[in-house]
Amino acid sequence: MxxxxxxxxxxxxxxxxxxxxxxxxxxxxxxxxxxxxxxxxxxxxxxxxxxxxxxxxxxxxxxxxxxxxxxxxxxxxxxxRVPCRAPKGGAKTMGSLPHVAAKLVAGKPVLIIAFGSSSTQGFGSTSPEFTYPNRLAAQLRRHYPGADITVLNRGKGGEDAPEMMKRLQTEVIDANPDMVIWQVGTNAVLRNLDPAETAHLVEDGIARIQAAGADLVLVDPQYSPAVNAKAENASRMVKLLGKVAELRHVGFFPRFEVMRDWHEGQSMPFESFVVADGLHMNDWGYACFAQLLGDDIIKSVGQIKLGVNVPANVQAYRPM
Structure with missing residues (x-):
């Protein structure tokens, strides 16, 4: 520490x-x-x-x-960048992100939408620039300096799948994004909603996003004292969201496991990455989350085989 x-x-x-x-x-x-x-x-x-x-x-x-x-x-x-490492052994590959890769190769603007609740909105950060969508945008622009990359923050505190599905069309799909990062499940755990019903709604939402032609990365709940107090529901939610991502062939960022490794594997006390409410991440937590997510996105984009010459500004993935 x-x-x-x-x-x-x-x-x-x-x-x-x-x-x-x-x-x-x-x-x-x-x-x-x-x-x-x-x-x-x-x-x-x-x-x-x-x-x-x-x-x-x-x-x-x-x-x-x-x-x-x-x-x-x-x-x-x-x-x-912050001093931050992925769990030992590394996370499973996020899979390919063909729409983002194609736009980068063609030199066209890339639009990413961060969709979710308060941890997407940035509750707990000390400044808007320290929210995870803004940190992610800065990292991707540094890595692809010639690219036009926009990350829109569509997080709204207190929501989960039922509320998010009501604004999915107007705030996400209608914007024609190239990629959607969907953070979901935390408030469902805290509100004791049925994880199976949440997973069903998320699967429907994924189908709609895929039909609109966007890449998608699913982000599960955070590992924090407030979520851990509902351990059984949290465990079911994490497993079901991972299963949905696998079945729908979309990217999956295991935030729960990453944060658990901070605490259990790297011996960091919760106050190192969670604010006093025991739920939301602090500036360091958001920075590390965005950094690891960005590294996975860059790696996934680099794995695409398009059969064309890739511009010099579309760089290969480099490990941390």
Whole structure:
């Protein structure tokens, strides 16, 4: 745990450094002006000095601004990935994503819709950019720098399959996505809904999404204290969703097993990746989830054999 906490504090330290430089910049500007006034006996002589030494025109304030930019870039690099690994042995392959791969190869825009409840919406994150759909979008754009990739967040807190099916057409299918990432099942567990009925609704939804011509990745519930309190229902839900994904030949991201490995396999306490409500992920949890999901998507896209020359910006999958 010490490794994770120390590493994740790095962006905060960098951001604080940025703030410090910004606060100090006016003071640096004042000092620079005072020193210039004392050193130059007249405006004419100062102009002559400046013209004779153009390399010395950079003020302390300018240097401070340059340092702000440097530190900000460093903070952004740190935030691009987190120290996060997949469960030992690795997850099963997600399968191919032919529609996304074809769009990337053709150089056409790619639209991904993140469909789900509060953990898709981003409850528990400290900023919209730290939600999993935004983190995923940033990762895919870094990996395919020449591609036009959009990830729309269609998460709505408190919902599960019955409510999601009511807005599936208008908020997902009508947008003509190339891929849908459907996170479902958590609220059904918490509300004691029948896992078999949820699985049936999800299967119907998958059929509609496939008929619309989109790739699909199913995401099961999170492993957290609130979900674990309904252990029997949670276990049934996870198994049934995995079965549906297998039967319908769609991608499956085993979030439950990934998060369980954080806690049991990697000895991370729940507070390392879950907020105080015992249910929703924190910034690190969303980052790792998005990162592993993105790695699987990239790997699956790279496995497509289209029989055409792939542009240089459509890169092969590289392990973490």
């Amino acid at each position: 010490g490794f994770y906490s120390r590493f994740f504090k790095a962006p905060i330290i960098a951001i604080l450094a940025v703030a410090a430089f910004v606060l100090l910049t006016p003071a640096a500007l004042t000092v620079a002006r005072a020193e210039t006034a004392q050193a130059a006996p007249s405006d004419n002589s100062r102009v002559a000095v400046d013209q004779a030494n153009p390399a010395e025109q950079k003020s302390l304030a300018g240097k401070a601004i340059d340092k702000v930019k440097e530190v900000a870039k460093s903070a952004g690099d740190i935030l691009s």
